[in-house]
Amino acid sequence: MDKGGDDDNKEQDRYLPIANIGRIMKQALPKDAKIAKEARETVQECVSEFISFITSEACDKCKNDKRKTINGEDLIYSLYQLGFERYLENLNLYYQKYKDAQKHNDKGDLASKNNEMLVNSAQEAVQQSKQNKNGLNRVNQEEDEDADEDDIDDEEEDEDMEDDDQQDEDDDMEEDETPEIAKAKKTKGSEKKDKAKK
Numbered sequence: 001m002d003k004g005g006d007d008d009n010k011e012q013d014r015y016l017p018i019a020n021i022g023r024i025m026k027q028a029l030p031k032d033a034k035i036a037k038e039a040r041e042t043v044q045e046c047v048s049e050f051i052s053f054i055t056s057e058a059c060d061k062c063k064n065d066k067r068k069t070i071n072g073e074d075l076i077y078s079l080y081q082l083g084f085e086r087y088l089e090n091l092n093l094y095y096q097k098y099k100d101a102q103k104h105n106d107k108g109d110l111a112s113k114n115n116e117m118l119v120n121s122a123q124e125a126v127q128q129s130k131q132n133k134n135g136l137n138r139v140n141q142e143e144d145e146d147a148d149e150d151d152i153d154d155e156e157e158d159e160d161m162e163d164d165d166q167q168d169e170d171d172d173m174e175e176d177e178t179p180e181i182a183k184a185k186k187t188k189g190s191e192k193k194d195k196a197k198k
Contacts, residue, residue, distance in 0.1 A: 015048040054078050072098070090126045097122040 021044045025035055057078035058070045072095045079087060 014052070015044050016051070018044050021047065054082065054084075057082055089129065093125045093129065094122040097125065 018040055022035060022040050025040065025043060026033070029035070054075060055070065055078075058074035061074050061077055062068065062070055076088060076091060076095065079085075079091065
């Protein structure tokens with residue numbers, strides 16, 4: 001065998017199984033969607049690199065803590081350290097459900113049932129969390145739209161008032177007068193009123 005083949009095999013050994021990647025990808029797509037082999041391989045490579053990246057950071061934490069085993073908290077910590085905060089809420093939900101299921105899991109036969117229940121309850125919790133966020137986003141969006149409408153109404157009122165003021169000025173101005181002459185007349189008229197009041 002040549003060295004190129006060995007390198008390819010070593011590379012493939014560190015990747016997740018492509019069948020699993022394809023199955024996960026299909027869950028996110030419509031039933032009639034097709035996925036090209038190249039797309040599956042690209043996602044396989046990206047996911048494997050991501051896992052290696054997170055695991056490497058978790059491994060460093062274990063070494064610093066003088067431990068040999070990476071646990072869930074280490075992975076959550078590494079996600080936080082590497083800037084993946086947006087995933088932490090859902091991941092913490094799944095991890096808590098997992099720990100709860102492990103506490104109640106005494107026998108091996110119950111493991112598969114508990115795992116199914118764990119996945120279902122965690123998915124429900126995540127969906128509920130998303131719905132709560134979507135509800136807040138909708139409320140905020142409606143408030144923003146209302147504020148935008150109010151701003152538009154205010155601008156229209158300002159324009160109407162400016163138009164009315166301009167119309168009043170135009171009415172005050174005689175046909176052959178220039179705006180400067182009309183303004184001077186207004187000023188003289190207001191001066192006469194002030195003198196009359198005194």
